[in-house]
Amino acid sequence: MTRARSDRARICASVGAAALALLIATAAAADEKAGPWTQLFNGRDLTGWETWLGIPDKSTAGIDLPRDADGRYAAPLGLNVDPKQVFTLVEVDGKPAIRISGEIFGALTGQQEYDDFHLRLEFKWGEKKWPPRENVVRDSGILYYAVGPHGASPNKAWMRSLECQVQEHDVGDYWGVAGAVVDVAGERRSVAEGKEPLIHFQKGAPTLTVEGPTPRAIKAFDNEKPTGSWNKVEVLCLRGTCVHAVNGKVNLVLTNPRQPAEGGVAPLRKGRLQIQTEGAEVFYRNIAVRPITEFPKEYRP
Structure with missing residues (x-):
């Protein structure tokens, strides 16, 4: 090797090392600006959570609730009433987990509110499915910025909130619950003939409003x-922008969360967390949250 080539090699190596050091330092600085992680599941009980169960399916037996003339239950079970043991603690793969049976729609609701935050958790599907979803894909969900009364959704199951969908092949999709509205960059298109056109997230595309009878936005890709x-799901929200990430990859970004208010709309940037029970057995573990002042580099929208 000539001296000139040797010098160029040393320079390239030095530049590469400096770039790597800068990258590491930048990531470390972003992490330092985030607060410490708080574990939301202690592995022993449901301290810090409450349960809410909505109106059971008419096929559900052993429920002490009134029924209408058609045999349908006429009221939700309500707060911290769980006669069917929808929410239990189990050990899965050698670690403690929360089992959500899915038999009755509702949610496990955190007692604290969060504004700018980074939530992470892991979920794994079980085997059991229940009416009215026994013949469709398994479904659950992570609701955030949950506000107002329990049971605000039409089926009396969930609070007004933003949803990071947890559903087979749809993890990371967005749903607006009980009147929540957001904007998503993307295009509106139908996935099949005769299907309702929906907004598909596409970074850099024009911003569209997600609202109406089907307030759903489709993720960029299935991860x-x-x-x-076990799958890792993360939700990060900062100053009116929220990011959904599945197994370390961002697949949807939404902005400007808001809600109906007297005389118009109001920002929706602070609220509680809910984990849905929605017709399918599912396990959750390693649930943690921390405050953030900027997005970590790998999750920047």
């Missing part, structure tokens, strides 16, 4: 592991 595997 869910096969059913039976």
Whole structure:
């Protein structure tokens, strides 16, 4: 090797090392600006959570609730009433987890409110499915910025909130619950003939409003592991922008969360967390949250 080549090699190596050091320092600085992680599941009980169960399916037996003339239950079960043991603690793969049976729609609701935050958790599908969703894909969800009364949704199951969808092949999709409205960059298109056109997230595309009878936005790509595997889901919100990430990859970004208010609309940037029970057995573990003042580099929208 000539001296000139040797010098160029040393310069390239030095530049590469400096770039790597800067990258590491930048990531470390972003992490330092985030607060410490708070574990939301202690592995022993449901301290810090409350339960809410909505109106059971008419096929559900053993429920002490009135029924209408058609045999349908006429009221939700309500707060911290769980006669069917929808929410239990179990050990899965050698670690403590929360089992959500899915038999009755509702939610496990955190007692604290969060504004600018980074939530992470892991979920794994179980086997059992229940009416009225026994013949469709498994479904659950992470609701955030949950506000107002329990049971605000039409089926009396969930609070007004933003949803990071947890559903087979749809993890990371967005749903607006009980009147919540957001904006998503993307295009409106139908996935099949005769299907309602929906907004598909596309970074850099024009911003569209997600509202109406089907307030759903579709993620950019599916990054869910096969059913039976543990999946990591993260939600990050900062100053009116929220990011959904599945197994470390951002697949949807939404902005300007808001809600109906007297005389118009109001920002929706602070609220509680809910984990849905929605017709399918599912396990959750390693649930943690921390405050943030900027997005970590790998999750920047």
